[in-house]
Amino acid sequence: MGVTFDEWQHGIGKIALGKTADGKYAATVGGVQLSIPRQVGKTFLVGMIIIALCILNKNLTVLWTAHRTKTATKTFQTMQGMVKKKKIRGHLAAGRNDGIRTANGEQEIRFRNGSVIMFGAREGGFGRGFDEVDIEVFDEAQILTEKALEDMVAATNQSRQPSGALLFFMGTPPRATDPGEEWLERRNDALEIKPMDQVVGLSDDTVYVEFSADKDADPDDMDQLAKANPSFPHRTPLESVLRMRKNLKNEDSFKREAMGIYDALDSGQVIDDNSWSKVCDPASMPLERLTLAIDVAPDRSMASVSLAGRRADGLWSVELDEQKRSVEWVSAWVKSRAEKNRLHAVVVDEMTGLVEERKGRNYLVGTDVVVTLAAAEGRDMAIACGQFFDGVMEPVPKLRHTDQPQLNVALSVARKRPLAGAWAWNRKDADSDITPIVSATLALWGAQKDDVERPTRRRTNERTALVF
Template identity: 50%
Template sequence: MGVTFDPWQEGAARLVLGKDKADRYACTVGGVVWSIPRQVGKTFTVGSLIIAICIEFPGTKVLWTAHRTKTATDAFRAMQGMVKRKRVRPHLAPTRTDGIKAGHADQEIMFRNGSLIMFGAREQGFGRGFTNIDIEVFDEAQILGTKALEDMVAATNQAQHPHGALLFYLGTPPRPEDPSEAFREKRNKALSGKSTNLIYIEFSAEPDSDPDDRAQWPMMNPSYPKRTPTESLLRLRENLPGDDSWNREGRGIWDPVASAGVIPATSWAERADERSLAVDRFALGVECGPDLSWASVAFAGQRKDEAWHFELDEDQHTKGRGVAWLVPHVQYLTEHNSQIRSVVVDVAGPVAALLEQRADRWFFKGTRLAVTPVKVAELGAGCSRVLDGVVTGWLRHIDQPQFTAAALAAGKRPLGDTGMWVWSRKTAESDITPIQAGTLALIGAQASTVRKPTRKSGGRRVVTT
């Protein structure tokens, strides 16, 4: 193929292709796990290896997934350059586009021998429903929940590759708020010394070293200085926000194991149901983060089987950070969904900056959109109900990554000596507004009496209580 690997790449590739006595890949069960900083060369290494396998074994089917669309597209573009090499290009399918499909929804590399590499983003649902997949690459594996993993790994059950399926988990050390249980579990299993069927490779600086100690650079980045020059790492250092991000994404250092959140990860995963749907008692919950730097809107209601459901409003992802979008968005939701019985807020929280009280009622400033405030005791009871619902099974969600990250990052803050508690952030970086908003929405859905939002009707505004 005209590709030359550096020593670390050759060694890593040999490990991937190592076989057992039955002539099967030795890691076909546990997979290939790389915890590797940015700008080391993982896409080139794994991409080149996969292209070679596709050429060597006709009919090989590959899924390359990332959490974000941009990351999946970046990998696709990088591998387009690889397959256009002089010695590789003749192996591409003889199509009008030389074996490359670069549509908005379909990004594929097709080979003359029937092998195929498909690219897509997990946030768009890519990777589910496929069968007979031989190789799966989970890029951005630090953002990979166990439920999504379960859905996608099943695609390799009928793999046709003669030496078994290969699963690649490629990522940087996760942030505290990332839904990273699958990646963490793989690392923990490897470090326990008890695993016999997975490959784990971790490049990192020494955890206690100075963030600016350049003597650590060859250790954390084996492509330095031959492939990655000094200015590239300096640029990365300059543009990553703070030492924590630089340590994780630039130096490959994992955060110390934090105390577990209030909601058990196993219970949360068991309550995931992508088909869950509320049919009655709809309510919204609205919460803002500190300094009004972000906000979340959540929805809750009762299902047909009388269980309860809550979820994060997906449309808010298009609105950006800050809160300028929040009030118009909530107004739109309430005016177009007459079944919403209340919009619940915590007037003692940051959202108070967007509210005003008129007589005995609370409204979003400058609007006639009435909200339902919760008392401290109601909020404490609501947090306890969410925990109870997740653990005992009467509360379901649809496995949204941002909602999951918030739920698993939420700690507990006692409310004085009452024995009650509310959600709190375990770390300064944790964004728990989604689970806070979800709790408020559930309070509104389950409440016997609520303050209904103002609506438009026939050009006139009507307030009902």
């Protein structure tokens, strides 16, 4: 086809298209994940691989998706130029526009042998309803959601190609605000980071390739840039790099986009240790809007009660009040707190089974304590998680915690899951207990919420700090 690849592209092509003894793609199950910085040449590499496969195989169906319409259209325009090369265009379908259809929503490249590459944006629902798809390319895969995967991956189950279906995931390290859970989970499945930076692969059915500079790299170190970008400077000129450096004002953004460096999210952690330590205050004490919140593990083996409120300086404070096995102790514990203190609210996730309704109001089972519900699978939980994250990660953090080991550990094993267009806490694995961080998140949400059901108080003396 008159195409020349660089050495690194040959290497990726060889392992991405490698086959097992039975003729199936070795990565037909787990797919090919490419974590490669911008301006390296991954679109050219994968694009030419796809074009070659379409020419070599009859009736190959390929879906090329990006998160945004703008990106999908740009890739389509790039690949139009690729297939118009002298030695390739003769393979395009005959007829008007030589097999290239440019109508919005129907952008595609067709070949004489019946193969086709279709382009579309996931944000517009592209990919749903297809069947007998042989190859799927997920561009901008660092913001690929679980829902988009559910819509699209099933279409490859009916692939008719002897080598099996193949999935390509292309992207860069996600930002903290990106829905990058799927990307990071795939990365973590492929890698196990050991002490001394030793990397051990865990998956035998996935190809994972990552180009990146050292974590502590100086963004102006050209040697580090060359380490992350094998096309620099012979294909990616210095001025292109300098342009990115000039326009990406945030240094972390440049490190992610141009140098492929993962920040704290490389472990899937939602809030990194450094940011969490910056809002640590062992002496933090809430005085106003005192709120308790309860969370229970899915198997009811563990429960946590957390406290949140506003401090004298106007900042918000969260801490774990108690954590014990089972759930039998929770009602009595919260009842004793409500009797001794003027609580703003008691928050209970309605999925815990600790709530009963009497006369149109919600109470904690076995008590006269009125509770404010937070829907586990709804907007409340998504808002609560967003507020907690912002309280730690915004430029001037408004949240403080008391550096409790249980809360720290829960945060370290907490991950994201998509919810209501945003996200909610999820466990790293089945053995992880995240009830302390979930209850702390709900406590903060309740403390900041005005329309709450007030807890019943039996004592008349008012207190402004929690009595233990």
